[in-house]
Structures are given as structure tokens and as C-alpha cells.
Amino acid sequence: MTNFTITLANQGGAAFDVDRRKPLLQSLREQGVDLPYGCKYGGCITCAAKIISGKVDQKAQRALNNRQINNGYIILCVARPMSDCTLEVGVESHDKLYRNPFLDPLAAHELKADIATPLEDKK
């Protein structure tokens, strides 16, 4: 099987058949979905979407910290689907993406992957 179905929950449940080898941003834009993006290399967060169900491979992303990942965010310009997925896309899905860093600090395990302290290592 080379294709998966991507359903966009906040675009009336529109469904798209996408190639598992291609980044989701590219597949969806090629099918006419108007999505925000910027750097296209996984570093700027502009294309972030929220995954409601399903699984993606987004090893190449550098933009998200672990709290954002735990809140379901994925980086569409580098994420490839590993199953059928339901997503919320665009700025409408960004309700938990931004936070005031002075009011709401990150715990050590919530930082970006390269500097986070894994939870089990703590004590």
C-alpha cells in the first residue's frame, strides 16, 4: 500500500488520498488545499497542524518542543503519513502552539528533543 487517506477535520471533513513517501504539505497543496507554510525545512513552525488520529513520521522536524508534540502538533512540510490520519490544519489549530514563555515555563522534559531531559532520567 503506498497511499493513505488524510481527513481535514476543520475543513468540513474533506478527505485526500496522499502518497506516503511525500511530505503532507506537498501532497495536500498539490490537491488544492490552501495551507500556511514558510521555510519548508521543518524549522519555522508556520505549517504546524494538529493530529487528531493517526501516525506520522516527522523525524526531520526541528521546530517543535516536546510540549507541542505532546499536544499533538506535527510539522506538515516534513511529516510523512504512516497511517490514515485526521488533522486540524492552519492557524485555527494553533490554540496551544504559542504560549507566553515568562508566564508558562517549560519543564526540562518539555524542551526540544536535543536539549530535553527524559522524564525517566530525572530524580
Added chain:
Amino acid sequence: MTNHCCGPGYASPAEAMTAPREKLLYTIAIYTGTGIQKPDYLCTIDVDPESPTYSQVISRLQMPGIGDELHHSGWNACSSCHGDASMERKYLIVPGVRSSNLHIVDCGTDPRNPTLFKVIDGAEIKARTNLSAPHTVHCLGSDIIVSMLGDAQGNAPGGYLQLSKEFEIVGRWENSMGSIKFGYDFWYQPRHNVMVSSEWAAPNTFMPGFDLEEVGHLKYGREIHFWDFEKKEPKHTFYLGEDGLIPLEVRFHHNPDSSHGFVGAALSANIIHWWKDAAGDWQWEKIIDVGNEPHPEWPIPIPGVISVILLSMDDRYLYLCNWLHGDIRQYDISDPHNAKLTGQVWMGGLLGHAPEVNGVKVTGGPQMIQLSLDGKRLYVTTSLFSTWDNQFYPEIRTNGGCMLMVNCDTENGGMEIDPLFVVDFGKEPNGPSRCHETRYPGGDCTSDIWA
């Protein structure tokens, strides 16, 4: 005084100060990160008080695609080529920080309606130079160099892109980045064979937003670098430590013989001053320290976050913005070792001193500023960077940014917000946008360098 025989700009800073008053401004406005799926654009704003469209956007040049995040910009030529009659200040280079596209905008043919002359595709820049995330643009005699904050994958330190005067990619400008960890702004002072560069962070670090914890993990800059300008390599680094967290805008004195320069450390909210001592060695000191301010709902006091600094053309006044506090300050730096606060105004900010100005709700704080050549009018915009705006001032999504003007007393010091001038970017035709850096057609206080 006026010299008609030569190339662009002015023979000296003193001559620049006698130039006619600016009538137009070019200001970038963004939709990237706002939820409005439209390209960012360059606004032309009428600032001629005699004109019926004074204080209004009179034309808008859309970029070809979405997602650029226009930010800073620079001219193809400035006073550094004043002696070259073949050069003309005609094209504004407008980079997209996120897309890495460079837009070359023709402002000369019809200054009231700039047009897109050429786009250098970000993908081509990445492929040919392994650089991304363009920031500061300075012309360099006939060539142009652009600080690029990342490699093609958004990792630091990036480097410098060199363009020919025909806007072809020449390649990497620098011969070495030495041990520099990050890039951001730069300014050069040719008579001292020096360039100074500052440090923000890797694009992959700052573009998604500000995680304060990453400062402690050394993901943000705290050094400034002194380059051998002719050899195109860094020669000397100052570690500024806690006094210099996130050093951003770099300004040398306009006087080409002076070795004095300044950088604003955004997070420490300090101004760092450097100069060459009698023995020919570079020295630095902290001359301004903006204290953190308490906030009723915050567990910790708020730092000013100095997002910009600027020097008047006569090098007498230094202006700075505290983007989170909401004030602009004017300091007399006639003695650069000893800055004296001479003026202060408030607009927006988190401290609540001026939530509304001239009938417009100010969302964001004073951010980019541009001063008229005669030093009397300071134009101010309120958005910093889409993701950081979204963190600190989320209502900017619906309110947009705004531009105000501050009248500056150049005799005795002092500042006052002009009551008649306001451009509300919340009312733009395609929806609320956010305004950032401003340029004047004839050059301004941050565009021109004298060789």
C-alpha cells in the same frame, strides 16, 4: 552643499542632514503566521503633511507567494558609492526570513508605486550557498551582502550571501566564520577595516518562537564579533555574558572616522558600547541598563526586550525600544561612555501605560524605528516577528500592527508622539496585517555607511 555630480546618497552625514524632508516611506507588512492566506507586501506610506493622503498607505506591492515573513530590507546602493556616478539608489532588497526568497523591488521608476523587478528564489540560494534565513542587507561599494542566519537546514551559524549589483548570486562573502556560533545583524566601518556582527540564534531555534529555557542551554547569542573586513574573517570576539544576552541591532557612528559603536542586548535590556582605545585595542562597556519591571499578574518582572536601537545622523542621540515594556527612549550620547536619558514616550507594551494612542489600540510594543535624516521625526511600528508576536501579544492577530510618529527635539532632547499621524494596519483591505521595518527613498539613519 548638495552634490549633484555624483552617485547615490550624500558626501557626508552632515550633508545627509540637510536633505529635503522625506515624503514617502516603504514599510513591510506581513500575513505570515496571522491565519490570512495572503502574501506579505511592501506598503508605500504618504508622509507629506501637505498631501491629502498624508498618513495613509497609498500603494501595496504583494510578493508572489505566501509565507515569506518579510522583515528587514536594504538598498542596492547607499552613500558608500556616493563617488560612483554609475550607481543609483533604485532597488530595495526585501528578504523573506522564512522562505529565504530575496525580492528585488524597483522603487526608482515610480517611487509611489514600487514594482517587483526580480526574485532570487530561496531554493536556489540554499542550493548554491548552503544558506537560509536572510536578515540584514548592506551594500558594499557595488556589491551587496546579506547576513544569512542559518545553513540550508536552518542550523547556525549561517554566513553571508554576496550578490552582484545585477542581483546575481556571487556566493559566500566571508572567507571564514571562525568560531562564530550565531548570526544576526552587522555594520561595517571601512576606515577602521572593521565589521561588527551580532547574534540572535539558529533559525530552527528562534523561528518557531521563544522558549526562555533555551537561553540557559546556550541556544541564543551572547557574543559580538569584530571582523577583519578586508580579509573577510572574524578576528576578535567579545563574550558579553549575562550583560549581553541576545545582542541584536548593531550601529556604528555615522562619522566614518569614529570607532565607536553600539549594540542592543535584547533580553538583558542593556546597551553595549565599544570603541578602539589609544593602543588600537577594541574595548567594550555597558552604558545603559533597563531594569525589569514588575507586572501584577506575572511571577517574575518583565525584561524590556530591546528590539532595536538607532543613532541620529549626527551621532548625538541613541534611540531604543523596549518592546515588552512599551517605551521608546532617547539618550544623549555626545559622550558615548556616558548616556543621558533625555526623552521617553509610551505606546502599547505589557505594562499598560498607553494601550491606546491617537484613537488606535496599540497591540504589540514599539519595535522597529526609523529616524528622518534631520533627526526630527521617528517612525515606529509595533510587530516584532510573527511567532513572537503570537506569544506575547496574541490579540495582534485580530488588531494588526500600527505605525506612529514621534517628534524629537534635537536641540534640548525630548520626544512627543505626533497627535495627527497614525497608520492602522488593523484596517488593511485583506485583513489585519503587521508592520515592521521602514525605509525612506533617499536613505535613512540605518541604511547609509560612508567609506
